[in-house]
Amino acid sequence: DAGVTQSPTHLIKTRGQQVTLRCSPKSGHDTVSWYQQALGQGPQFIFQYYEEEERQRGNFPDRFSGHQFPNYSSELNVNALLLGDSALYLCASSLPGGDEKLFFGSGTQLSVL
Amino acid sequence: DQQVKQNSPSLSVQEGRISILNCDYTNSMFDYFLWYKKYPAEGPTFLISISSIKDKNEDGRFTVFLNKSAKHLSLHIVPSQPGDSAVYFCAASRYNDYKLSFGAGTTVTVRA
Numbered sequence: 001d002a003g004v005t006q007s008p009t010h011l012i013k014t015r016g017q018q019v020t021l022r023c024s025p026k027s028g029h030d031t032v033s034w035y036q037q038a039l040g041q042g043p044q045f046i047f048q049y050y051e052e053e054e055r056q057r058g059n060f061p062d063r064f065s066g067h068q069f070p071n072y073s074s075e076l077n078v079n080a081l082l083l084g085d086s087a088l089y090l091c092a093s094s095l096p097g098g099d100e101k102l103f104f105g106s107g108t109q110l111s112v113l
Numbered sequence: 114d115q116q117v118k119q120n121s122p123s124l125s126v127q128e129g130r131i132s133i134l135n136c137d138y139t140n141s142m143f144d145y146f147l148w149y150k151k152y153p154a155e156g157p158t159f160l161i162s163i164s165s166i167k168d169k170n171e172d173g174r175f176t177v178f179l180n181k182s183a184k185h186l187s188l189h190i191v192p193s194q195p196g197d198s199a200v201y202f203c204a205a206s207r208y209n210d211y212k213l214s215f216g217a218g219t220t221v222t223v224r225a
Contacts, residue, residue, distance in 0.1 A: 041218075042215030042217045101159050102213065104156030
């Protein structure tokens with residue numbers, strides 16, 4: 001049983017560019033959350049998708065957007081990249097309807113130069 | 114606004130001894146608390162949780178204690194093993210809120 005998979009594992013972009021990160025949830029999970037983990041900090045909640053809609057959003061600007069597909073996979077898009085967007089982006093899935101016990105992927109390490 | 118705080122960035126403990134990790138929170142609306150463990154190049158994995166209606170939850174070598182009046186929880190690992198060397202995150206949530214608020218993590222090193 002595959003867990004949460006994320007792609008790519010590493011990415012290097014320059015300021016002003018746009019990036020798309022992808023996530024496939026664990027089998028049987030329908031809820032996907034995205035977190036940003038900056039160096040030396042804990043993960044910060046970006047948003048959660050359920051039934052193909054953004055159910056809740058954290059304190060992130062509109063440059064951060066997402067999408068959930070009918071197969072429950074999800075994308076995170078970041079526009080107009082800033083140096084401060086450099087971080088590990090974690091995708092997490094959970095049981096139907098949402099559950100506090102999140103299953104995390106290994107993350108995408110984004111570096112903005 | 115950091116609502117969950119782990120004030121000890123690191124902890125070193127000898128194999129076989131007890132590891133005690135501490136976590137404080139400021140939001141009295143939090144009613145569910147979790148500990149996650151993270152190895153390098155891997156995502157965090159769920160370790161143990163506790164509801165606010167309890168003050169202790171035990172799972173094998175791991176025990177979480179919750180002191181609501183002090184807004185404090187701790188994770189005890191007994192006995193500590195080399196495989197326990199990792200970063201441990203404390204997290205909290207509240208009813209009808211789908212996000213987890215995480216602390217900054219404590220790096221545990223278990224010495225042989």
